[in-house]
Amino acid sequence: MNDSLGSAFDFGLGEFTPADAASEEAVERFRPGDLTALAQHHSTPNSFVVAHDRSATWGIPGAPQVVAIAVARDLSRSTFTLETSYHATVPFAQNWLVERGCPPERIVLRGNDYLKPADDLTLQVEQQIRESGTRYEVLDTHTSDLGPCEAWTLVHDSSAGQAPVRVFHEEWDYDAGSYTMREGAFADMGAARSWLDERSGPLPEPPEYSDHNGAVIRARIARIALARSVGAATPQAGSDASRTPPPGPAQRPGQGRLR
Template identity: 45%
Template sequence: MTAIDLRLDGLQPADEHTAELADRIWPNHFESISRHNVGERSFIVAFDRTATWDYPNARNIVSFDVVRDSSQATYSLRSSRHATLAFAQNWLVNRGCPPDVFALTGDVIKPADEMTVRVEDRIRRSGTRLEVVDYLVMDGGDLDGWSMAVDREDEVLPVRVFLEELQPDQGTYTVREGAFADFAAAGDWLEERSTPLPEAPEYRLEAETLRTSAALSRTAAALPQSSTPVTTAATPVGPTQSPGRSL
């Protein structure tokens, strides 16, 4: 991964918050994960290499929203810390970044499978539906981490656990979403992990829809196709013949 470049040469902070934030940021401490530029605006996700020496369980993924005004020679800067990549991207999407532009940059680990891609895409596009309330950061030699969130649109299984696991030998990772009725159930599962992560209902419904579509496609393909031309000439309707019935 490469150090982030905020492209601030010749620009001054546009407000007090930006000035204070800029004083605390050393670009060389951050490694770029993904970036999207739109005109004078940049949406950046980076890894904070110094977080491992911060307080325990310090969030080490940071989102940056940089808005430059070359006509005024100023810039504004906002940032947010997260425990997992997709929630860092969600923060940027909520600030106007398109959800489909987060190509990973540099030598970073990749999603291991299609399910990981689907779960992360759900997080990115969730708006403010998912509120993170707890997390465990992956740091150093850790092979897994998680974010616990409340799904504001689910009254039955509102507590969601997004479990991230690394496969260092393959340079990949997986993300899975589990659904629970309350915090106690979610906490118990994270503590024990004696059963599979309870699958969120969204993916069961999606899988059922895909299976139904596939079955309908197979049925349509198996139907015999007639090679006999269809006669379209109209047949007069007689007194003993029902309208619309062909001979």
């Protein structure tokens, strides 16, 4: 074990050395005491983790609090690379890990301690982000633990024929123990910024929700609803999540958000 990574994040790197200066610097910056693992998948030769960084709560206002961690080991050289990337919401962190080779189903949050998706549309939007590849260019993010309790990610959608600037807005209801994720569409950055600043109306629905792609979206939501009804989201025996559900995100504002 590499002591600098801490026992809570034992990636089994005791016999390995950093492969490059960036990985060495990442290890030096790594502060496992500030992190709570939300989902993780370990294999040979890779490890993938989604974690909440509680130190971000007390840092720059609005800073992202979810960190994705990817470790790749070179067994023949006994070296490793370690990368981290910060995100406002879990699905974007998952997307970053999936792009680095993590199976999507292995990095899904499971367990009874998390805030629950409020509806099937939330699950559909999260799946869309998680499986989007390089479709979204992140332009800005913001996280708020107090009034309102929310996080948003502003992106450019390279696949959008209309309204290519998108806002993915996540809002938490701690009393209900649930959260929603919604996608809004805007013609340009100015319109998106105006909505975020003023909240003068509902989040504008993407045009594809009402065109021929709307049938695809509704079909996906129906499949999600069916899967939930038959318990398809139950962790499989032997999976990382079913063995040790990580600490949950249902903390109150001001105590650190873990969703």
